[in-house]
Amino acid sequence: MPEVLLTAWGNASRTDDALGPNLLHLLETWASSVGIAQYFEWVEDFQLQIEHALYLEGKTLALYVDASQNISAPFSFSLLSPLQQPWHTTHAMPPESVLAVSQLLSHSPPCPAFLLCLKGENFNIGEGLSPSAQCHLQATLPFAQRLLQNPSPNAWLTFCRP
Amino acid sequence: MFELENAKTTQGLRRIAIEPVSRVEGHGKVTLLLDEHNKIHQVRLHIVEFRGFEVFIKGRPYWEVPVTVQRLCGICPVSHQLAACKAMDVIIGAKQLTPTAEKLRRLMHYGQIVQSNAVHFYHLASPDLLLGFDSEVAQRNIIGVALKYPDIAKQGILLRKYGQEVIHHVAGKRIHGTGAVPGGVNKALTKAERDILKKNLPQLIEWAQGGIELVQRLHEANPSFYNTFGLFDSNMMGMVREDGALDLYHGYLCAKDAKGKPIFSRLNYETYTQVLREEVKPWSYMKFPYIAELGPENGWYKVGPLARLQTCDFIPSPLAEAARQTMLSFGNGQPIHSTLCYHWARIIEVLHGLEVIQSLLEDPDVLGTDLTVKGERQEEGVGVIEAPRGILVHHYKVNEDDQVSMCNLIVSTTHNNQAMNSAIRSVAMQHLDRRIISEGLLNHIECAIRAYDPCLSCATHALGKMPLQVELLNAEGKRLSLLSRDSTGTLHSADLHA
Numbered sequence: 001m002p003e004v005l006l007t008a009w010g011n012a013s014r015t016d017d018a019l020g021p022n023l024l025h026l027l028e029t030w031a032s033s034v035g036i037a038q039y040f041e042w043v044e045d046f047q048l049q050i051e052h053a054l055y056l057e058g059k060t061l062a063l064y065v066d067a068s069q070n071i072s073a074p075f076s077f078s079l080l081s082p083l084q085q086p087w088h089t090t091h092a093m094p095p096e097s098v099l100a101v102s103q104l105l106s107h108s109p110p111c112p113a114f115l116l117c118l119k120g121e122n123f124n125i126g127e128g129l130s131p132s133a134q135c136h137l138q139a140t141l142p143f144a145q146r147l148l149q150n151p152s153p154n155a156w157l158t159f160c161r162p
Numbered sequence: 163m164f165e166l167e168n169a170k171t172t173q174g175l176r177r178i179a180i181e182p183v184s185r186v187e188g189h190g191k192v193t194l195l196l197d198e199h200n201k202i203h204q205v206r207l208h209i210v211e212f213r214g215f216e217v218f219i220k221g222r223p224y225w226e227v228p229v230t231v232q233r234l235c236g237i238c239p240v241s242h243q244l245a246a247c248k249a250m251d252v253i254i255g256a257k258q259l260t261p262t263a264e265k266l267r268r269l270m271h272y273g274q275i276v277q278s279n280a281v282h283f284y285h286l287a288s289p290d291l292l293l294g295f296d297s298e299v300a301q302r303n304i305i306g307v308a309l310k311y312p313d314i315a316k317q318g319i320l321l322r323k324y325g326q327e328v329i330h331h332v333a334g335k336r337i338h339g340t341g342a343v344p345g346g347v348n349k350a351l352t353k354a355e356r357d358i359l360k361k362n363l364p365q366l367i368e369w370a371q372g373g374i375e376l377v378q379r380l381h382e383a384n385p386s387f388y389n390t391f392g393l394f395d396s397n398m399m400g401m402v403r404e405d406g407a408l409d410l411y412h413g414y415l416c417a418k419d420a421k422g423k424p425i426f427s428r429l430n431y432e433t434y435t436q437v438l439r440e441e442v443k444p445w446s447y448m449k450f451p452y453i454a455e456l457g458p459e460n461g462w463y464k465v466g467p468l469a470r471l472q473t474c475d476f477i478p479s480p481l482a483e484a485a486r487q488t489m490l491s492f493g494n495g496q497p498i499h500s501t502l503c504y505h506w507a508r509i510i511e512v513l514h515g516l517e518v519i520q521s522l523l524e525d526p527d528v529l530g531t532d533l534t535v536k537g538e539r540q541e542e543g544v545g546v547i548e549a550p551r552g553i554l555v556h557h558y559k560v561n562e563d564d565q566v567s568m569c570n571l572i573v574s575t576t577h578n579n580q581a582m583n584s585a586i587r588s589v590a591m592q593h594l595d596r597r598i599i600s601e602g603l604l605n606h607i608e609c610a611i612r613a614y615d616p617c618l619s620c621a622t623h624a625l626g627k628m629p630l631q632v633e634l635l636n637a638e639g640k641r642l643s644l645l646s647r648d649s650t651g652t653l654h655s656a657d658l659h660a
Contacts, residue, residue: 050305051319051320051322054316054323101308104309
């Protein structure tokens with residue numbers, strides 16, 4: 001079983017909200033071409049929910065990929081920590097809550113997990129990325145490829161940027 | 163008039179609202195009117211959303227409809243897609259789908275049954291059943307179950323995930339896929355996908371059997387509570403094959419009365435308009451369907467797992483049929499009407515769904531590539547399917563320009579409207595009447611609604627057809643005038659000054 005989890009979420013019908021899944025598709029295509037795709041578990045969804053905690057079982061490292069308006073372009077990369085929130089009252093959970101559920105279920109801290117956020121600007125209904133989001137996607141791809149070439153928590157810590 | 167539907171007078175009564183009802187899809191509320199001794203005088207389930215699909219689907223090309231109507235619901239989009247496709251099959255003259263197309267649609271549908279029933283039983287209902295109806299509210303959720311019963315919670319999550327994977331491989335996506343199209347399907351299943359789906363089935367079947375044993379143990383541990391909670395007698399309706407077997411994808415409508423006596427047994431669903439009527443009440447956006455010949459007072463019925471497991475003659479998969487027989491034995495030869503038995507029936511359907519999926523995956527037809535057919539164009543089509551929550555009706559007319567000119571939907575939860583109201587009135591009288599009302603007691607009301615797994619966002623009136631009522635009250639609360647709009651849009655006024 002692959003030891004590194006890659007999870008991207010977003011709605012392709014919400015314009016730039018699809019940035020995460022789009023990056024995951026590009027990464028998977030690239031990883032297959034260079035022969036490293038099998039070292040990663042690839043997960044894509046509309047939203048994060050409690051079942052995503054199960055994907056963390058047996059993992060040594062996890063990357064969550066999302067789109068956000070509230071960051072500097074083109075992307076941010078940060079370490080995540082488990083955070084207990086009243087997640088059961090909502091349809092969607094933040095990745096910190098997924099980590100907290102994993103911790104509750106396994107009675108042990110989850111593996112080191114990081115969040116890669118791509119800058120989006122338009123989250124209205126509609127298909128296709130905005131022009132600026134396209135640029136951010138292309139600008140993030142080499143960085144994400146470097147993450148996959150160096151899949152260790154210590155290496156990823158050195159890559160963190162606001 | 164149903165008992166506790168309308169208080170004789172509202173003066174001097176206290177109102178309690180449960181809003182929103184939690185752990186259900188969509189938004190609804192319950193209101194209770196009580197006097198100073200906490201005697202209950204009125205209980206109603208109100209639906210406070212409305213949908214616009216019947217209106218804005220008009221004028222759209224018919225081939226768009228199966229994709230568009232999925233947006234009615236994020237929980238059972240597959241059911242809406244398949245019901246619409248079945249109606250559009252009729253429109254395009256596809257009288258008989260290819261074996262591959264029909265079996266792939268069935269695969270998709272039973273995947274939907276597994277995922278939806280699993281999410282309801284494990285995520286939404288098990289916190290009440292395992293932790294207690296009046297347990298600590300902050301713990302009464304799937305995380306609370308995971309902490310106390312980690313194996314059960316995990317099995318539930320993985321059962322749901324498997325159902326979603328079936329849908330993903332057949333429909334292209336887990337939510338809002340496009341696999342089914344008028345006349346068949348547009349995506350073949352590959353051998354690799356088939357093998358992925360076959361991989362863990364024995365384990366999943368074992369877990370579903372464990373879920374059934376769990377519910378049975380709960381009933382055996384507290385039979386007086388489980389047998390009487392939300393108890394009321396009613397007619398029941400479901401879909402069956404020609405030979406009386408349960409069929410959740412296609413068949414005939416079958417209805418039985420509260421004693422199990424047939425009302426009709428092999429009704430062609432295309433004639434539903436001759437058999438069913440819908441009553442409108444001013445206090446709810448959801449209609450009240452009934453069997454026309456019996457009238458609104460006696461013709462209402464329940465649908466969904468508990469109803470269809472008792473309207474069919476047998477389940478055509480051995481493990482689920484054995485489980486059904488065990489459940490029925492608890493009725494001592496009489497139909498079971500206890501509201502909480504819905505959970506038992508629902509988890510039996512998870513097992514049945516897995517058995518059907520297993521059988522389909524062994525069938526070489528599911529790997530075929532002959533996917534669509536068409537025939538002589540028709541103007542009108544009706545599609546009916548057993549969605550996870552019960553019978554789902556889609557009815558369309560399409561003009562010569564291929565545009566939808568009429569759309570009528572009767573969704574599963576609407577069929578259960580009167581049943582849910584009867585259930586909460588029964589629970590109110592059993593558990594709340596003349597008692598100090600606590601959060602835990604109010605959760606009993608929610609548990610009764612939750613047992614039906616209602617999808618309230620699907621089940622509302624179409625835009626422009628909502629009955630509305632505006633009252634003018636004076637400072638003492640006395641009604642001075644009343645303006646109302648009925649389901650046809652006609653306004654009625656009553657000036658009460660005189």
